[in-house]
Amino acid sequence: MSETDNILIIGGGSAIATELIRQTSANDPSAHLYVVSRSQRSDAITDVSLADWIELDSTDADAVAEQVSQWREQGVLFNRVISTIGVLHSEQFHPEKRLEDIDINALMQVFTVNTASNANWLKYAPQLLVKQRAEWVVFSARVGSISDNRLGGWYSYRMSKAALNMLVKTAAVELQRRLKQAVLVSYHPGTVDTPLSEPFQANVKPEKLFTPAFTAKQLLTILPELTVERGPHYIDWQGEPIPW
Numbered sequence: 074m075s076e077t078d079n080i081l082i083i084g085g086g087s088a089i090a091t092e093l094i095r096q097t098s099a100n101d102p103s104a105h106l107y108v109v110s111r112s113q114r115s116d117a118i119t120d121v122s123l124a125d126w127i128e129l130d131s132t133d134a135d136a137v138a139e140q141v142s143q144w145r146e147q148g149v150l151f152n153r154v155i156s157t158i159g160v161l162h163s164e165q166f167h168p169e170k171r172l173e174d175i176d177i178n179a180l181m182q183v184f185t186v187n188t189a190s191n192a193n194w195l196k197y198a199p200q201l202l203v204k205q206r207a208e209w210v211v212f213s214a215r216v217g218s219i220s221d222n223r224l225g226g227w228y229s230y231r232m233s234k235a236a237l238n239m240l241v242k243t244a245a246v247e248l249q250r251r252l253k254q255a256v257l258v259s260y261h262p263g264t265v266d267t268p269l270s271e272p273f274q275a276n277v278k279p280e281k282l283f284t285p286a287f288t289a290k291q292l293l294t295i296l297p298e299l300t301v302e303r304g305p306h307y308i309d310w311q312g313e314p315i316p317w
């Protein structure tokens with residue numbers, strides 16, 4: 074990447090995002106790092122130099138629009154955007170085990186975070202990305218694959234990630250015309266040791282439970298190898314394609 078790269082991390086409060094910020098800054102000290110999060114700047118990265126930390130809830134379409142218009146006025150364009158946003162469970166809801174567990178309010182919350190928040194940002198890709206090669210990554214999940222679904226369960230999460238994948242595929246068709254060098258990626262990080270996976274780690278072999286640092290390293294290593302021609306990419310932490 075060149076000296077003047079602008080990189081945007083959305084969902085910057087997570088442990089994975091913290092590692093993405095740290096490693097990006099270490100690999101490319103001259104990059105301008107912009108971070109969007111619902112929370113204040115994390116103490117874990119006080120030593121990292123940032124262009125900006127923006128407190129904003131990505132489910133708020135007006136707040137996203139306002140931020141985009143500020144960047145447009147400032148002439149800020151991005152070479153790389155990574156969104157780690159996602160929710161699987163909360164104090165109010167847990168992933169469904171069977172059909173009767175479906176609760177429409179919980180389902181709408183999961184869709185709002187996992188799908189709509191990413192749509193709130195991706196709709197501005199033509200205004201936010203440089204015309205040269207640019208990358209836009211959303212953290213998806215293997216369970217969002219329709220053709221790979223053998224286990225069932227987790228209705229809301231699966232549906233919201235499948236819809237997120239469809240957002241990426243559909244945007245890629247449009248951007249083939251409008252932004253020919255944009256690489257779109259739906260990314261499955263594997264099982265990562267974070268609050269999201271914490272209640273579901275019991276059956277995960279220790280060597281298959283990744284650290285946020287490993288997760289960030291894998292993504293940042295794989296990303297430059299992905300081509301526009303073969304995209305959009307739905308890939309796992311090894312760079313292996315996942316069937317949509």
Ligand SMILES: NC(=O)c1ccc[n+]([C@@H]2O[C@H](COP(=O)([O-])OP(=O)(O)OC[C@H]3O[C@@H](n4cnc5c(N)ncnc54)[C@H](OP(=O)(O)O)[C@@H]3O)[C@@H](O)[C@H]2O)c1
Pocket residue numbers: 083084085086087088089090109110111112131132157158159160186190212213214215261262263264265266267268269270
């Ligand atoms: N951990 C795993 O094993 C695993 C496996 C497969 C896929 N993934 C995906 O990887 C991504 C990161 O997951 P994680 O494990 O790092 O999760 P996490 O620790 O729970 O972090 C949640 C992320 O979602 C963002 N977020 C924004 N608005 C939110 C809202 N209203 N409610 C909840 N979260 C919101 C948070 O950003 P701010 O707090 O900064 O706003 C943060 O980046 C997610 O998309 C997840 O689906 C994770």
